[in-house]
Amino acid sequence: MPAPKPPHEISRAFGALPAPIAKRLLQVRELIFATAAEHEDVGRLTETLKWGEPAYLTDESGSGSTIRLGRLKHSEHAAILFNCKTTLVDTFRERFPDQFEYRQTRALLLPVAGKLPKQELSVCLSLALTYHLDRRARRAR
16 A cells, blocks of 8 residues: 655645655655554554654554654765654664664665665664554563
């Protein structure tokens, strides 16, 4: 099932990015919605702007951590940004040390050219969309 049409302000935010970065991030957007649809516990996503960048929240279920799409200053890569207070980027780095480039505990960077590593990226997005579910399960043990 394809992602819903982006709201006007989201389309505008993608349009403000350099075309190659916007194209890559729109591919990531599709993957976010597809990955969320695979998890019953995630529910409907909220698509909004945070700091002027497209952001995806699990407001309905509270299952995950916010995923934001943009770029970092002085970088020609597309950036998928996560809450730096989570362990998400460290987990991604452990699982896929050579697949992606990372920035501290907040970003996973993707080159704008070449094939999107959908399988690995889906794992990362799934971990973000279910982050709070996983934490609750660990606490319940």
